[in-house]
Amino acid sequence: MKILIIVLLLVLFVAGCVGQMxxxxxxxSTGGATTSGLDSDLQGITDxxxxxxxxxxxxxxxxxxxxxx
Amino acid sequence: MEQxxxxxxxxxxxxxxxxxxxxxxxxxNAPNLTKATITTKLQTFTEAKAGFVQAKQDxxxxxxxxxxxxxxxxxxxxxxxxKGHDMVMKGIEQLLTYIDALSGKVxxxxxxxxxxxxxxxxxxxxxxxxxxxxxxAINSTSNVDDIQLALNQTRKDWMTIQPQLKRIAGEIIxxxxxxxxxxxxxxxxxxxxxxxxxxxxxxxxxKLEKISSQVKTKITAAKEKLALAKDRLAGVKSSGNAQGLxxxxxxxxxxxxxxxxxxxxxxxxxxxxxxxxxxxQEGPEPINATLMSSTPMTSDEPDVxxx
Numbered sequence: 001m002k003i004l005i006i007v008l009l010l011v012l013f014v015a016g017c018v019g020q021m022x023x024x025x026x027x028x029s030t031g032g033a034t035t036s037g038l039d040s041d042l043q044g045i046t047d048x049x050x051x052x053x054x055x056x057x058x059x060x061x062x063x064x065x066x067x068x069x
Numbered sequence: 070m071e072q073x074x075x076x077x078x079x080x081x082x083x084x085x086x087x088x089x090x091x092x093x094x095x096x097x098n099a100p101n102l103t104k105a106t107i108t109t110k111l112q113t114f115t116e117a118k119a120g121f122v123q124a125k126q127d128x129x130x131x132x133x134x135x136x137x138x139x140x141x142x143x144x145x146x147x148x149x150x151x152k153g154h155d156m157v158m159k160g161i162e163q164l165l166t167y168i169d170a171l172s173g174k175v176x177x178x179x180x181x182x183x184x185x186x187x188x189x190x191x192x193x194x195x196x197x198x199x200x201x202x203x204x205x206a207i208n209s210t211s212n213v214d215d216i217q218l219a220l221n222q223t224r225k226d227w228m229t230i231q232p233q234l235k236r237i238a239g240e241i242i243x244x245x246x247x248x249x250x251x252x253x254x255x256x257x258x259x260x261x262x263x264x265x266x267x268x269x270x271x272x273x274x275x276k277l278e279k280i281s282s283q284v285k286t287k288i289t290a291a292k293e294k295l296a297l298a299k300d301r302l303a304g305v306k307s308s309g310n311a312q313g314l315x316x317x318x319x320x321x322x323x324x325x326x327x328x329x330x331x332x333x334x335x336x337x338x339x340x341x342x343x344x345x346x347x348x349x350q351e352g353p354e355p356i357n358a359t360l361m362s363s364t365p366m367t368s369d370e371p372d373v374x375x376x
Binding site: 041067 | 118125128143153160161163167170171174217223227231235242245249255256259260330333339340347359360361362363
């Protein structure tokens with residue numbers, strides 16, 4: 001019985017370790033938590049500024065000649 | 070007996086822990102739904118934009134077809150009239166698809182709240198009704214004189230509508246700029262916290278403090294220009310000088326964009342310095358953002374000659 005309990009506790013420990021790894025795998029590996037947040041801020045700023053250019057291009061008003069000779 | 074209780078307790082703990090991922094998944098569904106809505110709106114815009122691109126190609130083809138019949142049109146040739154009629158119809162259809170694309174973009178712009186979106190989309194729907202009436206009027210013409218008369222009204226309507234479309238496109242661009250500046254302000258708060266933390270750890274933060282101060286200067290300058298651009302755009306709807314206000318707004322947004330590029334570069338440098346102070350290693354140079362070459366407030370899509 002004791003062996004069974006030990007095995008269950010071991011399973012619990014391994015599951016906890018796997019869960020921890022999954023929880024952190026989506027974060028950038030550079031720097032600490034705050035630096036990762038700053039990396040994300042910089043990416044967001046870059047994306048927004050680039051979107052200004054992309055939207056400008058997408059939303060240029062059409063040039064149509066509304067006259068006939 | 071004690072061992073059985075211990076076993077039961079252990080099994081219960083294992084079971085409860087196994088439920089955590091499932092609970093996390095349920096909790097994560099709310100943001101996923103929001104993401105799905107955003108994706109749908111983006112797809113609607115993308116489809117509307119594709120419709121606009123197709124309409125533009127159709128118009129240019131109709132225009133090419135008409136150019137060969139220009140002289141005959143003046144002589145009231147029937148075939149030439151039909152070519153001219155087709156070109157004008159395709160031209161207005163292009164304007165209508167542009168309004169659809171702009172409306173899709175308004176709906177997709179997350180920075181606009183629901184009431185703002187409704188107001189802008191209603192305004193755009195009104196312009197569509199006007200142009201659709203012009204399209205119907207032109208469609209019913211059967212000779213050169215009638216189509217010229219109908220076109221007078223269309224030109225008049227388009228001259229009223231076009232500045233307002235440019236104003237709305239400008240407002241969309243400015244929301245992007247506002248979002249970037251807000252993120253930069255959040256980053257500066259984090260830099261200040263980092264400076265305090267690193268100073269307490271005995272690190273030399275002089276360089277980081279200098280960069281952070283420079284970022285603040287760029288943010289202030291960008292915000293000042295964006296405020297001026299918003300002020301000019303706000304006047305477009307009621308002013309008799311809509312074109313002048315759009316040109317001014319265009320210049321202020323371009324100036325803000327330049328400050329923002331410097332702001333973005335410096336934030337990248339500040340992050341490098343934070344990492345350097347924390348780890349002693351030099352990180353890679355950050356990727357610079359793209360400078361705007363034009364804004365939709367003054368630029369029209371390039372055309373290829375005219376009849």
